[in-house]
Amino acid sequence: MYYKVLVFWCLFIFGCVYCQVLQQRDLVKKLVCIEHEECGSCLSAASHCRWCADPYYPSAAPRCNDDQSLVAFGCGQGMIERPDKPVWEVMENNSLQDMLPDGLAAVQIQPQRIKLSLKARETKKIKFQYRPAKNYPLDLYYLMDLTWSMKDDKKTLVSLRDDLPEMLKNLTDNFRLGFGSFAEKPIMPFISVDPGRRANPCSVEEEDCEATYSYKHHLSLTNQVNDFIESVNSSSVTANLDNAEAQLDALVQAITCGNRIGWGTHSRKIIILLSDGLLHTAGDGKLGGASLKNDETCHLDENGYYSEAAKYDYPSIAQVYRLLDKYKVNVIFAVTESVKDHYDSLHQLLSDFTYIAKLESDSSNILKLVKMGYEDIVSVVNFEDDASAGAVKVKYFTDCGVKGGSLIETHRCTGVEYGMTLNYEAHVTLESCPEFKKMQQTITISESQLGQDSLTLEIYIQCGCACASDNIKDMSLTCPLHSHLVCGVCQCNKGWSGPKCDCSIEDEAASAALLSQCREPNSTRLMTCSGAGDCLCGKCECDRGFSGKYCQCKDCEISRLNGMECGGVGHGACVCGLCACEAGWSGEACDCTDNVDNCIPPGDEAVCSGHGDCVCGMCECASTTDGMKYSGMFCETCATCENPLCANAEPCVLCHLNNNCTETCSIGGLNYTVSERLQENPNVNDIPCILRREEAGLDCEYRYTYNAAEQAMISMEIVIRSKECFQPTTAKILTSALITMACVILGGVIIILAVKSAQIVSDRRAYAKFLQEAQESRKNMQELNPLYISPISQFTLPESFPRDK
Known part of the structure; x- marks a missing residue:
């Protein structure tokens, strides 16, 4: 009996605690909603918030609440505003295709048009693919420096009549050629104003040439190579005084005069500029009276000359960059060694659209430069969008065409080849509502060097309400002066504020009278708007990082998953500095999933x-x-312990090494991808494994890593990191034994030689010592013999004997 009572009380206490938790959760969910006073901000606060647009709804009850509470306070179901249903529709989805012989345009990006919706703090992921099309049309416009020093280069270009089409066909079957030339502005001090020199600037060389011009368009784009060669051959050189020419003038005209040049709608546009001189830029033209800023428009007369060269200044580098980006034109600067450093500096400013190549003095390597420049340009894929002007932001993630590669955040890929399919994922985010009204924004995602193929996003920004009550014409609901009815409540017109919309925002005296309405009730602080905002006509305008009616609440924690407050839509909502998490999420920033x-x-x-x-x-x-x-x-x-996932992954690694797999490998209903990155270091989260097998009589050791896949329908990504091969084990043992035996024999020989050498040295030392001792013995024996008589006689003079005699 005692145990039954104990169990009953335990269950009772547990039930009370559980009910209290549910009540607390419901209270927090209500607090998310009730602080909002407009329909748009109410529906954007959280997914469960609703707005009552009934004009007769009790003024004491909060209009922003959950469904049950609004109905309980007397709001009819027909007057409850709910969030719009999400929109997601692929409007255009043509398959990727190369350029076809029948003239059908290539498709390089898929899909092409998507319609979607976004709420505040919501991110949607859009997957798309890009594949460079084979035989994509090429419009190649030769822009040549035809000053006196380049006369030999013109002859070289004419001599390439047969080689030029063959080289271009190796790049694409669909190509067209055009031709233009440039020299210098025909104004002093860039040319001589002497009438004779002006008519024939080459008279000092005793040659005839054309009068100086800034830019001349000779031949529109055509697929007739002979017409191109004849146009180059018939062109005349000219001359100027300085070593700088009007390259930028010519570039602007060649880019903007699309109708005269003949640029194709769907083509890769490349200008190859050949020169051995420096270039003039903005400001230089003012020396000769060309004082007007370049207007970035086409000014070609009926003969193809730039007619306003003496009126407009040279363009700036920034202007050229904008035009290259706008018209999607790439430039190959083929310049001589003497000026290459100058153009290298220019390339650093125009790197997205230019390529620098060293031109031989006679242009003999021009075909090679065209091929190298073209291949360099097409190997780069760079995506951009026009979302910067709106509230929606876009981030790009791609595998850059690496099979099985993980997605990294970048919009630029290099080393792209024909046939490679690049997988992209665009993260489209609306961080907050710029205004609480429904809007539409169109974003175009396109490849920066082409721009013709694009992905268009029609985005419906669901930040406002379209309330049926706004159409009610009941005079009893007339709003005060300077206000209008919006979703059941009177809202002040722009420029007015206050409870009765009678306070002008510009009227400081009227605003001061409403300061008390900006102080939190029952608060000991006398500061208006909690010291974190400005009081305007009785309403707080909060500083960044604060919110609430009295700016009493700080912003909530930012999620580490997506960088959004409280994790964004579906994770949680901010309630006065604290995150109220949706079901399935927890943590201070609602970034902890259950x-x-x-x-x-x-x-x-x-x-x-x-x-x-x-x-x-x-x-x-x-x-x-x-x-x-x-x-x-x-x-x-x-x-x-042994890693079971290495054993699971091993069959797919073997399948990949034996070339028996496609892009994916399926084992036991699970999909794996296997790729080789022998030069890359593994990531921190990658788990290492080892596979050993025999190849061509060698024992090979493969080191690979696995990680959880980011791609849909793929369970694991496997990456082979290194490969090392050795001789088989039996050969290793035999080789080791032979080496050991050789070492033992060699060591024995060395020891024997050392011992023998030591003995010989020792014997020689002993014999030398014996000889020395024998000699000493004979000497001593001679000195001590009593019968020995010395043969030496010694006589000594007396001391008194006279020495001088």
Whole structure:
């Protein structure tokens, strides 16, 4: 009986606590809504917030609340404003295709048009593909410096009559050629104003040439190579005084005069500029009276000459950059060694659209430069968009065409080849509502060097309301002066504020009378708007980082997952500095998921392999029985145990090495991708594995890593990092034995030689010592013999004997 009572009270206490938790959660959900006073901000606050647009709704009750509360306060179902349904529709989705012989345009990006909707703090991911089309049309316009020093280069270009079409056909079957030339502005001090020199600037060389001009268009784009050669051959050189020419003048005219040049609607546009001189830029033209800023428009007369060269100044580098970007034109600067450094500096400013190549003095390598420049230009894919002017922001993630490669955040890929398919993922985000009204924004995503193929996004920004009550004409609901009815409440017109919309925002005296309405009730602080905002006509305008009616609330935590407040739509909403999380999410920033799917390893059902706990969608590993710690993304391995995921992945690695797999490998209903990146270092989260097998009589060791896949329908990504091959084990043993035996024999020989040498040295020393001792013995014996008589006689003079005699 005692145990039954104990169980009853335990259940009762648990029920009370659970009910209290539910009540607390419902209260927080209500607080998310009730602080909002406009329909647009109400519906943007959280997914469960609703707005009552009934004009007769009780003024004391909050109009922004959940469904049940609004109905309880007397709001009819027909007057409750709810968030619009999400919009997602692929409007145009043509398959990728190369340029066809029948003239059908190539398709390089898929899909082409999508219609979608966005709410505040919402991100939608858009997948699209890009593949460079083979035989894409090429419009190549030769823009040549025809001053006196380039006369030999013109002859070289004419001599390429047969080689030029062959080279271009190797690049694309659809090409057209055009021709133009440039020299210098025909004004002093760039040319001589002497009438004779003006008519024939080459008279000092005793040659005839054409009068100086800034730019001349000779031949519009055509596929007739003979016409191009004849146009170049018939052109005349000219001359000027300085070593700088009007390259930028000519570029602007060649870019903007599309009708005269003949640029194609769907083509890759390339200008190859040949010169051996420096270039003039903005400001230089003012020396000769060309004082007007370049107007970036076409000014060609009926003969193809730039007619306003003496009126407009040279363009600036910034103007040229804008035009190259606007018209999607690339420029190959083929210049001589003497001026290449100058053009290298220019290329740094125009790097997105230019290529620099060294031109031989006679232009003999021009075909090689065209080929190299073209290949360099087409190998770069760079996506851009026009979203900067609106509230929507776009981020790009791509694998740059690497099969099985993970997506990285970048919009530019290099080393792209024909046939490569680049997978992109655009993250389209509306961080906040610029205005609380419904709007539409169109964003075009296009490849920066072409611009013809694009992905168009029709985005419906769901930030406002379209309330049926706005059409009510009941005079009893007339709003005060300077206001109008919006979704059941009277809102002040622009420039007016206050409870009765009688306070002009510009009227400081009227605003001061309403300061008390900007102070939080029952607050000991006398500061208006909690010291975190300005009081305008009785209403607080909060500083950045603060919110609430009295600016009493700080902004909430930013999610580490997507950088949005409280994780954005579907994760949680901010309630006066605290995040109110949706079901399935927790944490201070609602970035901790309760879903354990990411903690279950492929081919297994146990969470974290049974060796840990799933916390916020990631495994926290436990310790083994010997005190070590499990490791890996799924706590699948340790220092003393075998990794089961390596064993699961091994068949797919073998399948890849044997070339028996397509892009994906399926085992046991799970899909894997295998790629080789032998030069890259593994990431921190990649788990290492080793595969050993025999190849061509050698034992090869493959080191590979695996990681959870980011691609849909793919369970794991496997990357082979290194390969090392050795001789087989039996050969290793035999080789080691032979080496050991050789070392032993060699060591024995060395020891024997050393011992023998030591003996010889020792004997020689002993014999020398014996000889020395024998000699000493004979000497001593002679001195001590009593019968020995010395043969030497010695006589000494007396001291008194006279020495001088």
